[in-house]
Amino acid sequence: MQRQSFWSGLIVIAFALLALNWLIPEYAGVNPQAQMPPELVPNLAAWLMLISGIIIVLRGIVGMVRAGQLPLTREINPRAVAWAAWPFAYVGVAIIVLDSFKLTHAGGPLILGMLLLLGERRWYVLLGCSVVPVILLYGLSVHLMRVGVI
Amino acid sequence: MIGASIQEALTLNALIGIGGGVFMGYVIGVIPGLSRSVAIAIAIPLTFYMSPLIAISFLIGLSKGTAAGSAVSAILLNAPGEASSAATALDGYPLAKSGKPKTALQVGLVASVAGDIMATIILIFVAIPFARVALMFGPYEMAAILAFALVFIAGLSGGNIFKGLAAGGLGIILGTIGLDPQTGLPRLTFGYTQLMDGMPLIAVAIGTLALSEMFIQSEKLRYERETMAVKLEHRADDHITVPIMRRIMPTILRGTGIGTFVGALPGLGPSVGSWMSYGVAQKVSRTPEKFGKGEPQGIAASESADNAVIPAALIPLFGLGIPGNVSAALLVGAFAIHGITVGPLLLRDEPELLYSIFAGMIVASIFMLILGWFGLMIFAQITRVPPHVVIPIVIFFCLGGILLQGYGTFGLVILMGFALLGYLMKKYDYSFVTFLVAFIITPMLELNLRQSIILSRGEWSILLDRPIAVFFILCTLAALVILAQRTLQGSRQIETAPGE
Incomplete structure (x- = not known):
């Protein structure tokens, strides 16, 4: 501390x-x-x-x-650091991808990839979780366009 | 006028907005790890196209729903949806494990709704006179009050005032980005035209609160994955009874009082309220040994205080324009998006809206009771959703919220930067509450400071004619000294504690 x-x-x-x-x-x-x-x-x-x-x-x-502590320590667990860092890297890559693709196109694969990395293997969960949020966002953006907000 | 305002809150659109907010809040609150501030941060972009009344009522409904929903996961999973429900789990989970999960949930719901309604009524009766007095304040008083609130929040929200002040300082610097209001010159924009209007609040809020929280949650998955929820089944003897109601009523009243007091003080969050209420309930109980083993009074004490904090936190917001916690700070942002300055001016400029919001808050409490009572089985099922499924979806909506506002890749980069900042602040115990409150109130603080300097022409002696401003300046200095002393003493106690 x-x-x-x-x-x-x-x-x-x-x-x-x-x-x-x-x-x-x-x-x-x-x-x-x-x-x-x-x-x-x-x-x-x-x-x-x-x-x-x-x-x-x-x-x-x-x-x-x-x-009696030193400012530096050797008690750093590289695996724990890597586990903490990968979501940042993943979202960083996602931002680069979203610079070229629409979120409604790339969103599904991005959610799917992260679910797989987090250990989810059930096909119906993978399918449902990667499709439903994208459809919801698509519906919302279409509605906002119709009412003239975006 | 009041009749028309109530009617406004009872229109179909308003009812859909409020009901939708409470329902969404319940669903989010039930999922462990998704807190009230995360919910509001993600939902703000959804309110852009709503009218100010529906938008604010939706967000307040959401806030109330998450508070009530977090009790469900605390009771059935022993994993509170947010920190303020941790005290609920102490008695809620043992009661649920003993075969009475429905009783535990109903006690929690009744206490939540009762605490919420009573605190809302107190808010209505206190905030309006408060705002009337505050309308007489000039820029000197407002600048002094805002400085006092910042120091108070820095000292109380994190426990270490120095880290709180450092976070607040960063919030102030970032809050000054944009065109200087007096000269019209770009300030700290580094040549980016996207920053001319200031750092985008949505990106700051979603990054600091929601996205950073998802990174922390995903890190936790390495150590804890499996959760086992208590099953909710229909049993004849498993429901709240009149004797239980009689027993918990005084606890609810006491909890509401404590929650309202804590909520009205800037910087003290709902966790302080619920733990304080739980502690007092145990102390005054004739059977304190039953606490922690499934005592309904324990659930009632924690939940009534937790829910009373939400309306009470709006007392300084509507009365003085000071957001006392993160949820209130986000509401300031939501008001600003709709072009409304929250605070005493709201009472003067748009009293109908203020009364409609109050009416909407009562309606939200009623929705909370109905949804909570009849939707228990559904919400119990949601507790089974594993966190690793929730994280990617929330991250997707964080990115979607930014893109929906048209911030583009620049907004996403800002979002990522603030997610990293929020992550580090939470990890190293720097108060992100102070950071966010400072960021949001900086324009108001700067405006009042500028007006004070211009009006006084640099003469300090003018303060002698402003006793309220002097009082708050002295309060700020006293709070600084006392809270700094408390931080230093706290660290000394930790260092000298046995076993350290």
């Missing part, structure tokens, strides 16, 4: 510093005439993140020293 706090706090600090030194000065815009400069609120928020991040890291360090 302390190790996680330490590393996540470092990420918060890194982002806050990035925001204060590059993102906000470069992209938040400057207007000396404005009574409230456009960068004021993002700057305050970035300072809030920086101060909070420093406290989180310090608490993490104190906790690790007291518990």
